[in-house]
Amino acid sequence: MARSPSVPAYSLHKPSGRAVVKVKQRSIYLGEYGSPESRQAYARIAADLMAGCEPTPPQQPGGTLPVRAVTIGEVVNAYARYASGYYRKSGKATSEIAIIDAALRHLGPYRDLPAAAFRVTDMRATQERMASAGLARPTVNKYQNRIVRVFKWAAVEELIPAAVAQALVLLPGLRRGRTTASEPAPILPVDQAVVDATLLELLPAVATMVRLQLKTGMRPGEVVLLRPCDLDRTGEVWLYRPSTHKCEHHGTGRIVFLNAASQTLLTPYLFRTPTEYCFRPERWSPKPVAQRRYDTASYGRSIRRAAERAGVPPWFPNQLRHAFATQVRAAFGLEAAQVLLGHSRADVTQLYAETNAALGAATVRAIE
Known part of the structure; x- marks a missing residue:
């Protein structure tokens, strides 16, 4: 030019x-x-x-x-x-x-x-x-x-x-x-071998966040905001409704489905007051306990530094979501992937939303 x-x-x-x-x-x-x-x-x-x-x-x-x-x-x-x-x-x-x-x-x-x-x-x-x-x-x-x-x-x-x-x-x-x-x-899925090597260098809380993203397809901004009060644990599949999410301004709800494996990962972090964040840094902070948490920037930094220590290429939390999407689409089809990733349109009817919820729950039950 x-x-x-x-x-x-x-x-x-x-x-x-x-x-x-x-x-x-x-x-x-x-x-x-x-x-x-x-x-x-x-x-x-x-x-x-x-x-x-x-x-x-x-x-x-x-x-x-x-x-x-x-x-x-x-x-x-x-x-x-x-x-x-x-x-x-x-x-x-x-x-x-x-x-x-x-x-x-x-x-x-x-x-x-x-x-x-x-x-x-x-x-x-x-x-x-x-x-x-x-x-x-x-x-x-x-x-x-x-x-x-x-x-x-x-x-x-x-x-x-x-x-x-x-x-x-x-x-x-x-x-x-x-x-x-x-x-x-393009944002490509991160290779599982790279993730496995990085996990060995991560603090336990951050490692759990990574594993949850791989199991659920959560956005980085959703996993860092997870609190006990945002979970519906009444059914076989738990439902996580983030307090805020990317497409909120379109009037759409967001449901993250957690199967038994995801529940096992998350359970140790639920023993706190309902409004406290599940994942928070171990270092001292002047913030009240209820406000302490990782944000997307500190979460991403933790992963990049761990990858560097592990001697593997740097990668980003969004790539976990892409890896999940690739897995679900290959095994269960495009519609299931759209539901689990929260890609529904703003003008869907309530009936369609209920159908999506049933499909999402059925799909995550089938994911190991």
Whole structure:
């Protein structure tokens, strides 16, 4: 992919006190040096150059743009405040906040540009810069989606004309085979021999978490949140309903099925108050006992360090879920794998959900 053109500096023309930028040996005056209007004019020229277009000269007094339009930087800051309150679960910020922050950093070159002046060509140039920076195609598309979401929000809040957001929606994401952006490496099941070697180097609690994931297909975020109070132990197959889970915002419930082997693994960790987490680090912590637990980051670190000590390739907890999925699909079919992994759609009926529960229980009883 071709490199983005370099952008000349915003400079002071000392004799006149005006801001100036030199493009192809031509001086373009932007207004009073340091003024918001001159910064916006410079941002527009920089955006044009990054998009490979001829720069748009600043409008003279009497033009159609307002003298002081809200900038992209101001829109980004306002949206960040909104998102910090909206994307919360159980009183804590969700992972969506980190994705939004990462996406909006790519609007940095346009911060001083009037938000109403952001065009499809600017978004396309941003796509290309992200791809050139080494981001995988799905990540570029994910970030593009968040950026467009910001402009749609700004239109609803009447910070920009609706037409600006509507135009950005029309730009498709990058498509496989039609872009130089890389494809992410697939997440493959971890080899059982690698897991076995790693287990020998893990603390007992973490080793049990690994074995439970292999038996149940739990997500890492579900195994770290397991508490006695989240378990229904009335039947032959225990049911674990996580207090929070990945697809919660779609209105779907999540049930993890635990057969006899899984119950045997888990039982030693159930002798605690119902709201305490089953798996918590042995090291001292200032947190109250009820709040002590592994999180997905510390869980993953424990596995990587144990793999290093065992002399096997590093691997990640998500690969255990993929190993489980491969096993169940091969032995029991796609529908059983979908049920046990929690891949049901948000619009399924209650009857279908009950059928799924019966299928899930029957399947895990057959798994050794």
